[in-house]
Amino acid sequence: MEIFRTEFRAMGGANEIMLAAPGQAEASAALELAVREVQRIEERYSRYRADSVVSRINAAAGSGEWIGIDAEMCTLLDFADALNRQSDGLFDITSGILRQAWNFRERKLPEQAELDRLLAHIGWQRVERQEAAIRLPEAGMEIDFGGFGKEYAADRAATLLTERGFEHGYVNLGGDIRALGPQADGSPWLIGVQNPRRPGELIATIPVSQGALATSGDYERYFEHDGKRYCHVLDPRTGWPVSHWSSVSVLAPMAVVAGSFATIAMLKEQDGLDFLRAAGMTHLCVDADGAIFSN
């Protein structure tokens, strides 16, 4: 068994796949399959691609037109619905429109009136669904899978490799990792968790043999204004960024589970830790002062 590694860009970030395979030919074929699966999911579900089904749903918002969706899309919407209910509305795939008010490049605080206008269009429970169709009731509403699309792609890519008999390796999409299994010698992969305040430094190394590790943090996109940090994790109720945690990492059997727990814990602010503990999730949380909480 040799270790093969590929790097590629997709879903707005740098990604890698590690795979133990008997030879170059097997590894190349498998890695290509996994990368293609990630690209397929990006094409289908990205709101940045005009031809994606998500873009068509958003474009039809308020028109009354039902947009047909396939079985995969249905299960993802069901999952989004479960996350919304389980988080008392905090996890909401209609909240992505807040990015219209938050421009992290220009480092400018939005007007409250602008946020209020956008908040009126947020509300997953108002989205109308039929068996195999969906429509957004108001013009200006949008859905997007930014909340767990990357994790879903990591799970799919890893599962494809597992189904083809590969047992050792992992899929890392922008820091969200789904392991196929441990390293070939049985030892776990040591996954570094970035120090949220010192780019390039690790704050912890977490051994992962199987399952997934996902991190949500305030350091990926943010700006500082009058000494206060404004990050890209936005509370769909207020439109303002959360500030209690600088990073939340969660271990779970699947990346979609790890990622959504990490995001919900970020959104729950000081209650996030109790949420993770009550759920029995293995976690590593770093608060805004740098204090570490883990189990």
Next chain:
Amino acid sequence: MKNVIKRRDSARAPTAGLGQGILLAALAIPGIQPVQAENAPERATISYRHLDYQDMQSGWDRIGVKANAVSVLMPVAGEWAIGGSYTRDIVSGASPYFHSENLLAGEIEERRYGRDLSVSRYFRRGSLTAGWVDSQESDYTSRGYSLTGTWSTESNNTTLTAGVSTLHDRIDVSAIGATQESKDTDSLMVGITQILSPVDIVQLNLSRAEGEGFFRDPYKFRDNRPGHRQQDVAMLRWNHHFSDLDGTSRLSYRYYEDTFGVIAHMVDLEYVQQLPGGWTLTPEIRLYAQDDADFYVDPRFPGVPNFRPRSQIQSQDQRLSTFGATTLGLKLAKQIGPDWVVDVEYQNYEQRSDWYPWGNGSKGIKPFRANFLQFGVSWSFD
């Protein structure tokens, strides 16, 4: 700053609370499920158990067993596991010579040991286990081999199991004037386990054993049994997880019949409740009913054995009689840190002829009770 967070169980499923809903919702997404086929154990485990068993019959010091057992499970190279155990026990007390009478004649003190060893190889969709078992006491030795395979479907929702085993026993029968006898038993088992929903698993196991040789009990009065016995067992289990309570019920039914004519039904229900602080509480109730062997002979007069010609197939062993029985049990376990588990279990067994639910039980057998107390500790390490 660099911390290394030590987590061995790196992707444990959430155990309680709100998170269950998210995990269940994620499990409903096709094509991303974690591989649930049987996996090789990741950690080694050493366990020690002490068992104290005591039969009770008013006025007699009946059979008691004190057993100490050590077992080890070791993963090897990620795909293999080796397991083994060693049990040493002392059996002492009296057992009836016939029916529930004349216990002095059957008084014994006996030391036994038992060993077993198994080697498992885990594959992507299944596993193969070879086992060896051996036990010895002064007048009885036993040695056996087994081979068991499991295979899971691509979805991992269905697992098939098949196994064969063979057991060779040697019995010293100087108590009845002969020297040595033997008994050979070959068994075949097939099973299917089906995941019905994220919280329901059902399993059906069928087994048949064919035995040839010496089935008599040389310590019983005029015990003369057929030289061949076929046993058939069907066992149905249903485990259900109650997400809201974080508890699991395990219900099983077992049907047994053999060519001696014994038919038995057993229903067992236990409920495993997870409690805060790593505690687990498991109450259990088991109901058992048995219809006697064709050649079992009821006492005609209380306290007096039946005198039938020695050559006739017959037994006055109360274990072959018609009766009903209940077992009530309670088990308390505590996980201490990531590495240690301690548990204590108590069971009370009571057997009565008139508890046979479908008619009259065997006549003239005194009620019988047994207590079972077990303590265990296990340690896991990388």
